Amino acid sequence: MASHADFAEKLRPAPPDGATIINHERQRSDLDADQLGQYLHGKTYIERQHRILAIIKKEKLFDKSQQANLSRPDRYKLGLARGKRLRQLQDVHGWDDEDFLMAEYLVDDVQPYHLHISLFTAALREQSNDEQRAYWMPKVASWEIIGAYAQTELGHGSNVRGIETEARWDPQSQQFILHSPHLTASKWWNGTLGRTATHAVVVAQLLLPGESDDSNAKYTSHGPHPFVVQIRDTKTHLPPSSIIVGDIGPKYGYAPMDNAYMLFDQHRIPHSALLSRYSQLDARTGAYTKSKNPSSLYGQLTRGRAVIAMHARLVLARAATVAVRYLSIRRQFHDRDDPHKKGPEVSVLDYSTVQIRILPLLATTFALHYSGLAMRQLYERTRNSSVSDGDRVSDNADVATLTELHSTSAGLKSLATELAANGVETCRRAMGGHGYGGGTGLVQLNADYLSKPTVEGDNWMITQQVAQYLIKKVKERAHSLKSQALNKTEEYLKDYLYSRTREPKFRVLGDDAAIVQAFNWRMSWLVSLQNREMESQSHIFLPYSQAMLVSNFHAAISSSAVQELPTTTRTVLTDLFRLFALHTMDLEAREFQNSGAVSSDTLDAISDTVLTIMTNIRPHAVKLVDAWGLPDYLLDSALGRYDGRVYEDLFHRAHVLNPLNKTTFNPDYRNNEIVMGSGDAGQIQAKL
Amino acid sequence: MASHADFAEKLRPAPPDGATIINHERQRSDLDADQLGQYLHGKTYIERQHRILAIIKKEKLFDKSQQANLSRPDRYKLGLARGKRLRQLQDVHGWDDEDFLMAEYLVDDVQPYHLHISLFTAALREQSNDEQRAYWMPKVASWEIIGAYAQTELGHGSNVRGIETEARWDPQSQQFILHSPHLTASKWWNGTLGRTATHAVVVAQLLLPGESDDSNAKYTSHGPHPFVVQIRDTKTHLPPSSIIVGDIGPKYGYAPMDNAYMLFDQHRIPHSALLSRYSQLDARTGAYTKSKNPSSLYGQLTRGRAVIAMHARLVLARAATVAVRYLSIRRQFHDRDDPHKKGPEVSVLDYSTVQIRILPLLATTFALHYSGLAMRQLYERTRNSSVSDGDRVSDNADVATLTELHSTSAGLKSLATELAANGVETCRRAMGGHGYGGGTGLVQLNADYLSKPTVEGDNWMITQQVAQYLIKKVKERAHSLKSQALNKTEEYLKDYLYSRTREPKFRVLGDDAAIVQAFNWRMSWLVSLQNREMESQSHIFLPYSQAMLVSNFHAAISSSAVQELPTTTRTVLTDLFRLFALHTMDLEAREFQNSGAVSSDTLDAISDTVLTIMTNIRPHAVKLVDAWGLPDYLLDSALGRYDGRVYEDLFHRAHVLNPLNKTTFNPDYRNNEIVMGSGDAGQIQAKL
Structure with missing residues (x-):
């Protein structure tokens, strides 16, 4: 590190410097960023x-x-x-x-403790009977034990029913015998399990003696069940010889996490290991009982998906914050109308070719916000109205709302993670050369976040669930056109089926409600076109989820909470809604045209309207990302610093913080020494 | 590492294992992969x-x-x-x-020597006068000196004319004085320069005394010029006190490369440092002379772009190889028509939802291949017909071809790198859970390759050049409809302008030539719609480059070389052409519809046709990726191994190769010790 003084210390960026520019950006907008931030996040x-x-x-x-x-x-x-x-x-x-x-x-x-506090805790809490809860939860809370959740296997992911790990009941010893019959039965990917955990909830096929229709089989599988298993010694932290467990090695992002592999060789666990809230095995009689399907698990899933969507908006806001701040500071080329080229070069964010990549993503952060919020509220409303014993959805629960919620939340999760993952990369690329450097603060985020579209099964698998729900609904509707619509989706489908012969050609350019109608019309049109072929179903998910984002966004900006905000804020929020919706419509124009939702002439006019909207939003761009309130410590970005000192920070990171500059190297290829004067030939090879 | 024997050794994957499956995949196709490989790559x-x-x-x-x-x-x-x-x-x-x-x-x-053998060598060779070449080239060739190319700066990338580093001529001492007036003048990103290089070609504004129209300025800038500069001592490898140079730190990918920052403080270099092939300064008189614009540089650029496109196809082929092999081995869910669910689960690559993500990318590798090849041949033809003294394009050169080449090569470079970068990520995501692991062999490739769309300026900047060329061409055409078309692009535009009032509605589903016509019609339609507004120009690049890929692909499969291949190979190549072209058309359907190139009914029928084509290609998928001939050593992928032993390799990498499993850790949060029994509390913090 160059800790000594050198001539770089007296150098400043060429004027105007970033701090001056970003101050100017903030001065020229009268948007109240703090107030907008409070409205978005809440005071708590x-x-x-x-x-x-x-x-x-x-x-x-x-x-x-x-x-x-x-x-x-x-x-x-x-x-x-x-x-x-x-x-x-x-x-x-x-x-x-x-x-x-x-x-x-x-x-x-x-x-590495993350799965302990998340999935392990949740699984023990939700799947234990009261006695098990009383035993385990205090140990979990005090971190006396550290747990993981071991479900997926080397050969089995989304299809949980296909997992191979066996838990065979041995009536003699009154124990379960955990066993991995093949290599593909190895648990795989399970976070916190590789090096950290002492315990795990292990999902295995419950094998019970007898009762098979196959006369050769002595055991019948009752499907996957959860078992709590100690996997390492409390003192030595080593596994027993009947368990092989370790970390799977480097992967995309998540470097600090110890994702695991784990195999069992006839490993015995006590009867009490079976988590028995929903399934019980009588140790003495061997009788197996199963409760009703626990609807509360769907609630958990929905809540989890709302959390993922709310997180996605912050991830995207982070990339947008970095991009907006940096690109308003960065200058490139002179204005064509400035023949003398004497003034400063043009702010990169003033180019419409750059705006069209960044500003719709800024609008997307708000779209995700309102749908995530709506999902959370819907979940809470459903939960309050349907929970009987604090745990299970009662029989009286509004099943229609619950099913819709399950479907919309799946759609939202998929689209939100995909928009965020792709959006981070779009922001990165829009920043040109520096977008490729460590100074973005997006290198690790990008690698880490790329996993999100895969978490909880491939997004493409999830979208099948959404499609199946919609196709079922449209068939029901078609058979009983007049029956009451039980939720919003059914309403949209009903409206469409009533008037499908006409082409409404909504006038989306002057009327925000018409935009919402157009999205729902196009969605309904596509759903009613589909058959049960799997290949077609993926076409439904996107229109459905986009319609949801647009509907929720529109409902939010029409709400009373927004009416209380100052005029500038309201106007900008409306512009963001229009930008998100019309830009999305532009990308999917053919479906809007062919469904008759919007006329071809109107669709052709969208791109000019989008340019105008972006011109309106541009002066507020820096204030808008300020409103998300992401602290410099979180951003860890030279390009995205609040104070605009981009070049100073980039140089500091390189010249002062980079450890590689402490060392002088020997570049002579005839000499295998690497560090000059060290005689270290062969040392680096020894690390391979 | 678990070098001792344990019970994992006797475990095998659940049948059918990967080796069996992939053998079966190869047996069921009669495509000759070796022969196709030879046809693609050539024997050499x-x-x-x-x-x-x-x-x-x-x-x-x-x-x-x-x-x-x-x-x-x-x-x-x-x-x-x-x-x-x-x-x-x-x-x-x-x-x-x-x-x-x-x-x-x-x-x-x-x-880290990469920029020495590439840009440094090229710059010295192309920009030196004969005397300088004779002096420097032997030192370069023997690696007696190691060089870098220092053009881009902290504050200046694509706009080379805006760079700040100054080279002021001092007539007194007959030296140039290199100086960095601001922090933003710091050289930045320059590979090989950070820790490795002894020399660099430094691009700086040449400042000469007098002649300014601004009476206050004593010096006039003559624009950026290249200077060869020794930057580190031959013995100590340290820079002089008038140079600050170092590595900029971690970034996306390219971990072994020392990208640099570099500042000069009134650093003096001799008159001979100015590379003088195209600009000369008389040391005694101070007279400055400049040669004609060196067209050969365009040739260099074009050749470089063809190389990038050919590399892009191999990058994409790599991702496609991994995805095709793994997804044909991976099984997930039983067939819906197999109610007993007794057989093996379905090969993931048999799902059309997966095929539509992977097989068009496999087709894209061939599309890029033929356009890269065409570009290389065109470059060589142009070079041979236009080079006079072995260095400069003669005045008689076919300027029209050269200009078109410059434009098409820019378009190809942009689209090829973007298709490859996005394609790698699509393949990764399509592989579900394992696609996120180190076993893909794509982790580093993904990070490294993400830079490509940024290299040589942002792709979006390049596309502006393409658009400007096209808009100019269509204006020329419109003014003189009957003048002779000098190249292919002009021909297409001419054809369109002649018959623009009719809507040809090409029957693309039965006629491959009609596909090519449709792409060129849509391109011409869009070009003629545009005005000079920058925001619109980006819409032209994609249709233009897509039309080029489709045209070259079609020309290739119609060539005599292909007619000599066996029927299966020819049929599959034709199917790949149709898949690439029709899938692209489907993605851009609205433009084909609105331009009148293809009827709406035909466009609606494309997706079914694409499904059929994919069904035809599916049995040959493994053989097709085999044909690219990428060795296991290059792939470094458990998922993409030639022999299909996916799960065995994944487990081996985790259980045997991962160093983290050598260590036992202490998970007790009350104890700051990290490695069990080591008493190492605080050691890891000391590395921060």
Whole structure:
């Protein structure tokens, strides 16, 4: 590191510098970013972020400046140390769960305990009977044990029913025998399990003696069931010889996480290991009983998907923040109308070719926000109206709403993660050369976030569920046109089926409600075109989810909460709605045209309208990303700094922080020495 | 590492295993993959790959299994060691340039000497006068000096004229004074310069005394010029105090490359430093002379773009190879028509929802191949017909062809890199869970390749050049409808302008030539719609480049070379052409409809036709990727292995090769120890 003074210290960026430019950007918009931020996040969230940030920033362990230089094994070690420190801070400051999650979010590096606090805790809580809960939950809460959730296998992902791991009931010893019959039965991908966990909830085929229609089989499978299993010794942290467990190695992103493989060789566990809330095995009689399908699990799934969508909007907001701030500072080429080329070059964000890549993504952050919010509220409303014993959805629950919720949440999760993952990459590329550097603060985010469209099964698999729901609905509707629509989706389909022969050609350019109608018309048209062929079904998911985003966005900007905001804010929110909706419509124009939802002439006029809307939004772009309130510590981005000191920070990271510059190397190819004067020939090869 | 025997050793994948499946895949197609490979690559290429691979694979230093576990500084060290070894092997085996490039390609890890052998060598060769060439080229060839090319700056990328670094001529001392007036003048991104290079070609504004129309200025800028500069001491490898130079730090991919920053503080260099092939300064009189614009540079650029396109097809072929092999082995869910669910689950590649993501990309590898080849041949033809003194394009050169070549090559480069970068990611996502693991062999490729759409300026900037060329052409055509078309593009535009009032509605489903016509009609229609507004111009590039890919693909499958291939091969190549063209048309259907190129009914029928074509191609998919001949050593992929032993390899990488499994950790959060029993509390924090 160049800690000595050198001539770089006296150098400043060529004027106008970033700080001056970004001040000017903020001055020229009268949007109240703080107020918009409060409206978006709520006071509780903002207070929490502020409070936790102050604590986290003080800790050396959470300094991000060197982590990209560490080896994968060191990244795991750092993750473990950070996880410990987070938990220690929780004890010290009395953090609740939301506080802890905020701390994890700000540190922005997954920690190896993550599956303990998420899936392991949830699985034990939801699947245990009361006795098991009383036994396990205190150990889980105190981190006396560290757990993981072991479901997916080397050969089996989305199709849970196909997993191979067996839990055979041995009536003699009153034990289950866990066994992996093939290599493909190895548990795989299970986070926190590779090196960290002492316990795991293991999902295995429950094999019970007898009763098979195949006379050769002594055992019958009753399908996948959850078992809680100690996998490592409390003192030595080593597994028994009947368990093989380890970390699967480097992957896309998530360097600190120990994703696992695990095999069992006739490993015996007690009767009490079977988590028995929904399925019970009588140890003495061997009688198996199964409860009704637990609808509450759907609720959990829905809530999880709303969380993923809300997270997706922050991920995208982060990329948009970096892109908007940097591209308003970055100058490139002179204005064509400035023949003398004497003034500063043009702000890159003033080029409409750049705006069309960034501003619709900025609008998308708001679209995701309102749908995530709507989903969360819908989940809570459903839960309150339908929960009887605090755990299961009662028989009186509004099944129609629940089914719709399951379907819309799946659609939202898929589209939100895909929009965010693609959007981060679009922002990165729009930043040209520097977009490819570590100074974006998006390198790790990009790698980490690429997994999201895969989490909880491939998005393409999920979309099949959505399509199946819609096709079923449209068939029901077609058979009983006049029956009452039980939810919004049914209403849209009903409206369409009533008047399908006409082509409404909604006048979307002057009328926001017409935009919503056009999206729902096109969705209904496509759904009613489909048959049960799997290949067609994927075409339905996107129109359906886009219509949902547009509908929720429109409902939100028409709400009373928005009417209380200042005129500028309201106008900008409306512009963002129009930009999101019309830009999406432009991308999918042919379907709008062929469905008769919008006329070809109107569709042709959209791109000019979009240009005008972007011109309206442009002066507020910096204030809009400010409103998301993402702190510099989270962004960790030279390009996206709040104060605009882009070039100073890029240079500092290179010249002061980069450890490679501490060392002088020997470039002579005839000499195998690498570090000049060290005589280290062969040392680096020994690490292979 | 688990080197001891354990119970995992006796486990095999559940039947049918990957090796059995992939053998079956190869048996059921009568496509001759070797022959197709020879047709694609030529014998010379295949012999070279075979010969170099045998040498590389023997070297421990080129073992890839641990590099993802190394820290960034170690990645640089490894890169330097590998670069040295490559050059040593070149000496030992007498490799020519093509051999060396093949070795680099197979090792598949950029080495820090790369800019020495590429841009530095090219710049010195092209820009030096004869005397300078005689002095420098032997030193370059022997690696006595190691050079870099320093053009882009912290504040200046695509707009080369805007760079800030100054080279002021001092008549007194007859020296140039290199100086960085601001921080933004810092050279930035320049590969090989950060830690490795001893020399650099530095691009700086040439400032000469007097002659300014601004009476205050003592110097006039004559624009950017190249200077060759020694930047580090031959013995100590340290820069002088008037130069600050270092590595910019971690970024997306390219971990072994030392991309640089560099500043000058009144650094003096001799008169001979100005590379004087095209500009000369008389040291005694101070007289400045400039030659005609060197057209040969355009040739260089074009050749470089053809190379990028040919590389893009191999990158995409790599991702497609991994995806096709793995997805034909991977099984998921039973066939709906198999109610007993007793047989093996369905091959994932048999789902049309998966085929539609992968097979068009497989077709794209061929599309890129034929256009890359056409570009290379066109470049060579132009060069041969236009070179007079072996260096400059003569005045008699066919300027029309050259201009078209410049434009088509820019379009091809942009589209090829974008299709490849996006295609790699699509393949990755289509592989579900395992697509996110290190076993894909695509983690590093993905990160490295993401830079390509940015190299040589943002693709979006390049596309502007294409658009400007086309708009100019269509205006010329419109003014003189009958003048002779000088190249293909002019011909297409001419045809369109002649008959623009009719809507041809080409019958693309039964007639391959009609497909080509439809693409060129739609392109011409869009070009003639455009005005000079920058925002519209980006709409032209894609149709233009797509039309080029389709035209070249069609020309290739209609050629005599293809007629000599066996029927199966010819049929499959034709199916690949149709798949690429019709799938692209489907994605852009509205433009084909609105331009009148294809009727709406025909467009609606495309998706069914595409499904049929994919069904035809599916049995040959594995053989088709085999034909690209990518060796396992290059792929470094458990999922994409030639022998199909996917699960065995994934498990081996995790259980045997992953160093993290050598260590036992302490998960107790109350204890800051990380490695169990080591008492290492605080050690990892010290690395931050």
